[in-house]
Structure formats: C-alpha cells, structure tokens
Amino acid sequence: MTGDVRVDRAEPLPDSVRAQLASAGSATVANMLLRRGLRNVIMSGVQPLAAGQPSLVGPAYTLRFIPAREDLDTLTNYASSENLHRRAIEECPPGAVLVIDAFGSTAAASMGDMMAARLRYRGVSGVVTDGGYRDSGAIKETGLPCYQRNNAPKATPVALHPVALDQPVGCGGVAVYPGDVLLGDSDGVAVIPRALAADIAVEAAEAAAYEEFAALEIRRGRSLFGLFPGTAESRQEYDTWVAAGRPGLE
Numbered sequence: 001m002t003g004d005v006r007v008d009r010a011e012p013l014p015d016s017v018r019a020q021l022a023s024a025g026s027a028t029v030a031n032m033l034l035r036r037g038l039r040n041v042i043m044s045g046v047q048p049l050a051a052g053q054p055s056l057v058g059p060a061y062t063l064r065f066i067p068a069r070e071d072l073d074t075l076t077n078y079a080s081s082e083n084l085h086r087r088a089i090e091e092c093p094p095g096a097v098l099v100i101d102a103f104g105s106t107a108a109a110s111m112g113d114m115m116a117a118r119l120r121y122r123g124v125s126g127v128v129t130d131g132g133y134r135d136s137g138a139i140k141e142t143g144l145p146c147y148q149r150n151n152a153p154k155a156t157p158v159a160l161h162p163v164a165l166d167q168p169v170g171c172g173g174v175a176v177y178p179g180d181v182l183l184g185d186s187d188g189v190a191v192i193p194r195a196l197a198a199d200i201a202v203e204a205a206e207a208a209a210y211e212e213f214a215a216l217e218i219r220r221g222r223s224l225f226g227l228f229p230g231t232a233e234s235r236q237e238y239d240t241w242v243a244a245g246r247p248g249l250e
C-alpha cells in the first residue's frame with residue numbers, strides 16, 4: 001500500500017523545511033511525531049559514519065536488498081548497468097537521501113567510496129543504510145553525510161542482491177516510503193512522513209527555540225520544574241525573551 005502517503009513526494013522539499021528540521025534535530029522531531037501518535041520513527045542501530053559530519057536532510061529515494069544467491073550474484077551481473085544497486089547510484093535524484101534496506105546485514109557492503117564519490121558529485125544529500133559500507137575512510141573524505149550500522153568491507157554480491165528501487169522499504173526497523181523526509185544528526189536518523197514534514201518542521205524549530213531559552217535558564221541555576229517541559233508561565237517568559245532579542249547569559 002502506498003496510497004496518499006506518497007501524495008507530496010514530487011514536490012521539492014523547501015529549503016526552509018530543510019533548515020528548520022536541521023536546526024531542531026532528530027530527538028526533537030521524534031517528540032513532535034510522538035504528539036501525533038507516531039512512535040517508531042528513529043532507526044535502530046544506525047549511526048553517523050563520521051563524527052562531526054553535517055546533518056542530513058532530504059526526501060528518501062530507496063533501494064532494497066535481499067540475501068544474495070550464488071547463481072545470480074556473480075561479479076559479471078554486478079558489473080551490469082542493469083544492476084539495480086548501480087542504477088540507484090545514477091538515478092537517486094539530487095537533493096534526495098539514498099536509503100538502503102540491507103535487512104540489517106553487514107555481511108557485505110551497501111556502498112563503497114567510488115559510489116559515494118559519484119553520489120556526492122551528482123548532488124545527492126547523503127546515504128543511510130541499516131547495513132554498512134566498505135572503504136569507510138575514503139567515504140568520510142568525500143564529505144557525504146552517511147549513516148550505517150557497522151563497517152562491511154566484503155563485496156556487495158557476496159551477501160546482498162538488489163531487488164527494488166523507489167519502493168517502500170524497512171531500514172533500521174522503520175518504514176520508509178519514497179519521498180518521506182529523512183533527518184540524520186549525531187543522535188541518529190528520523191523518518192518523517194512526507195505529508196507531515198512541513199508542519200513537523202515548524203513545530204520542531206519552535207520547540208528547539210524554546211529549549212534554547214530553557215538551557216540558558218538552567219545555566220542560571222533554575223530547576224527543571226516549571227521550565228521543562230514548558231508551562232503557560234514559562235512560555236510567556238520565553239515570548240518576552242524572544243521579544244528582547246534572545247539575550248544570552250550576562
């Protein structure tokens with residue numbers, strides 16, 4: 001079932017939505033989705049490849065693997081331009097996030113550095129897999145923000161067979177429909193249903209701004225009670241702080 005969850009996927013993701021989501025972070029976004037009843041929105045066991053890599057935001061373009069079989073997953077078939085793994089590298093749209101469903105397997109690589117360099121050149125925003133990468137040091141040098149479970153140096157056809165592009169997948173235990181918005185940061189990777197992305201971005205950016213105010217108050221010695229989570233009174237104080245130009249600590 002793809003249905004109306006795909007309704008907005010052809011629309012470009014506005015830069016303002018990208019910026020709001022990046023400023024808020026995956027944990028705050030997960031809270032905003034929880035308010036709407038969505039609990040399973042953070043991938044399990046999927047971490048940044050490089051410490052300090054930039055945040056990743058973009059609509060999902062998906063690739064699904066199943067376990068390999070020796071008669072099909074030969075090096076000759078892997079080299080073919082019909083191979084869906086290789087096609088994903090050429091067909092993932094600029095600005096999108098390539099999401100690779102490796103069914104959690106690190107028995108072979110979801111990607112190597114030649115592929116990462118090509119994606120970077122093509123303007124893809126980044127890559128997320130619930131498997132792992134080979135050539136991980138060289139992938140870090142490309143500067144492409146990437147997320148994985150663990151390094152996976154073996155050649156892809158040893159264990160992974162590509163079966164689908166641009167279809168719903170599972171990644172890190174979370175459903176990802178093409179066009180859903182991915183947000184990766186130092187905490188992990190959140191998946192935001194596309195139809196909710198613009199509203200979630202506004203709410204998450206507001207929540208992050210309130211937390212900026214609350215963090216200043218905590219550094220001044222204030223208790224969390226009555227401050228975080230916010231109350232009607234503390235939100236008025238927040239509004240006053242915003243109106244005053246968001247002053248820092250004296």
Ligand SMILES: O=C([O-])CC(=O)C(=O)O
Pocket residue numbers: 109111112113114115116134135155156
């Ligand atoms: O075997 C492959 O095609 C993947 C790889 O190592 C690379 O992209 O550098």
Ligand SMILES: [Mg+2]
Pocket residue numbers: 112113114134135
């Ligand atoms: Mg390589």
